[in-house]
């Protein structure tokens with residue numbers, strides 16, 4: 561399998577058997593194809609937060625495949641292994657046997673199963689011969705992880721240092737001067753998700769209780785890219801947070817009740 565990058569300056573006829581990486585020699589330059597893929601990804605609501613570096617790597621790793629009239633590109637209900645961009649041709653989208661719409665050149669698709677690890681949500685079929693660029697799931701994930709990993713900042717914190725400070729006055733501890741400890745977090749626990757999902761302000765302090773605490777950090781952009789655009793997951797997490805919050809409040813009340 562050859563990549564778009566490796567094919568720079570080379571033209572070859574594509575075959576329908578594999579992702580040959582060849583550009584149609586006559587009327588489509590590599591620069592045009594890269595721009596088409598780039599624009600298609602930027603126009604996709606689920607992919608448009610991809611950073612320039614991600615984008616370059618993704619485009620460089622795509623392969624071209626030709627589908628003949630009537631051929632299925634994606635089958636609803638199957639696991640998803642590729643993310644696609646239609647360069648030329650016409651496709652139709654079918655769900656439960658119902659025609660949902662058409663896809664024209666410059667459309668990125670097949671992103672849902674790749675991004676959210678779900679089954680294909682619809683069938684995509686070639687209405688006429690179609691030239692489609694594909695990026696396999698593994699490569700997509702490797703690209704995304706590499707940059708995300710580079711963005712993970714490992715932070716070493718001194719005992720007592722405050723990672724997140726609430727910007728509003730504590731309200732849940734009536735009659736007590738100091739903020740009350742709600743729970744203890746250990747290795748593998750996560751925190752800081754609430755402000756990313758539901759609000760902008762931090763709802764609690766996270767205070768370091770060991771001498772050296774190592775944290776991995778995911779920034780808001782990366783978090784949103786993977787979670788925030790997916791309404792179902794977002795509402796699930798919101799419910800989860802609300803119930804965790806209710807639990808925290810109950811524990812706090814119990815604790816206050818035990819105080820002399």
Ligand code: CMP
Nearest residue numbers: 640653660669670671672673680681682
């Ligand atoms: P995925 O679920 O991975 O595979 C099928 C693809 O069809 C899906 O990603 C979207 O890219 C696309 N798709 C799903 N629903 C629609 C729709 N209603 N209109 C257009 N495209 C859709």
